Amino acid sequence: MLFLDVDGPLIPLGGKPPKDPEGRAVKVDATGTWDGTSNPLLSRLDPTHGNRLTTLGCELVWATTWMADANEEVAPRIGLPELPVVDWPEDEAPLTPGLHWKTRALVAWAAGRPFVWVDDEISDADRAWVTANHPGRALLHRVDPRAGLCDADFAAIARWLAEHA
Template identity: 30%
Template sequence: MNAIEENTVHPSRPLLALDVDGVLSPYGAGRLPGYVPHQVRPQAWVDWSAMVYPRPSHLVVQLNPAIGERLEALPFDLVWVSAWTEQELAALLGPLGFTQAPPHADLKGATQRTFFLRVDDPGVSPDAKGDLYWRSQDVLGWANRQDRPLAWLAPHFPKTVRRDFADGHAAPVLLHEVDPAAGLTDADFTALTSWAEKVAALEPAPAVVPRQCRDCGDRSTTVIAGRREDRVHAACGSCCECYCPIGDGSDAFQSCGDLESERCTRCGWCRICGCGC
């Protein structure tokens, strides 16, 4: 097997977000042809299994050494959106047949939560649906920072997650469900290739050059109803994460931006947010 090299990034290509359980490692149907079982103990699973009785001693994942090469041949930039750590994922690259190491997405806030999730979760997780929702929000926030077409592979996408991505990500999105009992099949690779070809044929989206916030210095945009919006307000020059005094004499602020020019003279509240008059 070839040595694992650093991943080559092609910014013009769409991103392909990968996870382990139910995507690269099938479960629920026994041993599959071409797959080799491995015993592992990722920390996210250890945290999750602490709530299970009787507590399992290890996790068995099935890995196919032909999958990595097929994924690398797709017209995508691969990236992990897994709860597994970079070190834990690095140990899977060889058994999966990867020749390059995909980067790990910076899911801000995800390190604060346990995100080992399976479609067949027996109910021992305290809030499996909630965890899945918050994980999708982390992935959505990361995808918006990349501002590139995204295909995400997972065993299941609830309607709420599909709606959030349709409304909250301006670039094309494919939320592709993989049968967790079968893993990635020829049909999945065909669907991914077809979608990437359609995206490549689209006209490029108009560029949005965000203005710098006078308070925090950040330059970024947000997405509202599928459209990119400049986060810096034209009237005051501040972004939506800087301060807008409520006007009650306290240090509390609203998260709409420092809109002093839009501040109601009677109650002190921002007229954009809705004053108290």
């Protein structure tokens, strides 16, 4: 299973969005069609990412504050089908300093199964907590939010999945 965040990994937070010949922000979907009505951050999506994620060969799950909107706004633009969405608990247990607010919920969702978590906010505290509290294998892969998912990230994730297949 691969838990996937949107802001940072799929929508890089650095740089400027591309422009069309008339200087407008370019927004594309998986077919390369310009979409002039959507959230301007969606223009930063890479339409090849859906295929690259699908070919990793694991169950993909949205782990994002976009919630179900990820299926409506992000998935079609990168060529992904509708994916399950992690429902974040409303009455969260007291936060552990340094621990990401998603960590406990993702471990609960995984229910002992191996997982990869792709996010731009993963820390050593999250890794230590998962190691201590999750009986299955886990890769917590931090993506540089300025660049988003890149070739090196896909290679690291594919390598880990192959080693733990």
